[in-house]
Amino acid sequence: MKLTKEERRKRRKFRIRKKISGSVGCPRLVVFRSNKHIYAQLVNDETGKTLVSSSTLSLNKGGSTLKLDKDGATSVGKDVAEKAKAMNIEAVVFDRNGYKYHGRIKALADGAREAGLKF
Numbered sequence: 001m002k003l004t005k006e007e008r009r010k011r012r013k014f015r016i017r018k019k020i021s022g023s024v025g026c027p028r029l030v031v032f033r034s035n036k037h038i039y040a041q042l043v044n045d046e047t048g049k050t051l052v053s054s055s056t057l058s059l060n061k062g063g064s065t066l067k068l069d070k071d072g073a074t075s076v077g078k079d080v081a082e083k084a085k086a087m088n089i090e091a092v093v094f095d096r097n098g099y100k101y102h103g104r105i106k107a108l109a110d111g112a113r114e115a116g117l118k119f
Contacts, residue, residue, distance in 0.1 A: 013098035020093050021045045029080065029092040029112065029119065031105055038073050038104055040080045040112075042092060051087060054079040070107035077111025084117060091118040 003011075022028030027042040041053035054076050056066045066072040084092070092112075099105050113119070 009098040011098075016095065016098065020095060022093055022095075026091045026093055027051055027084075027089060028095050029117070030095045031097050031099065031108055033097075033099055033104060036068060038068065038076055038108060040076050040108055042080065042084055042089065051089070052080055052083040054083065068104075070104055073104040073107040074111035074114075077108040077113075078115040081112040081115030081117040085115070089117075094119045 020028060022043050022045045024044055024046065027044050030041050030043055032039040037056045039053070039055040039057070042051040043049070044051055056068060056072045056076055059066050059072075059075060059079060066075060094109055096105055101109070109119075
């Protein structure tokens with residue numbers, strides 16, 4: 001039985017999620033990558049609530065035109081970090097959601113670190 005690309009990613013995601021969990025003091029920074037956009041959100045797993053979210057889709061509605069590339073991912077990371085700082089969140093746990101820590105995922109993480117989040 002040959003697994004599809006998405007099934008392999010979901011298996012990696014499950015292995016990652018067994019080990020990490022977000023809390024009030026240190027929420028989980030989840031990244032989702034689609035073909036057109038990249039999304040990031042901070043989740044408190046104790047209550048199951050999303051605290052902060054951002055994406056290239058929501059940033060494009062603000063008037064700027066972001067492409068789906070490393071620069072767009074960096075700006076999403078910076079936006080999430082600024083919103084987290086406004087909620088007095090300093091540290092997060094990074095959840096790459098089964099994706100390789102490379103390219104747009106790494107750019108988003110670096111943008112969040114640049115804006116002051118610790119993980």
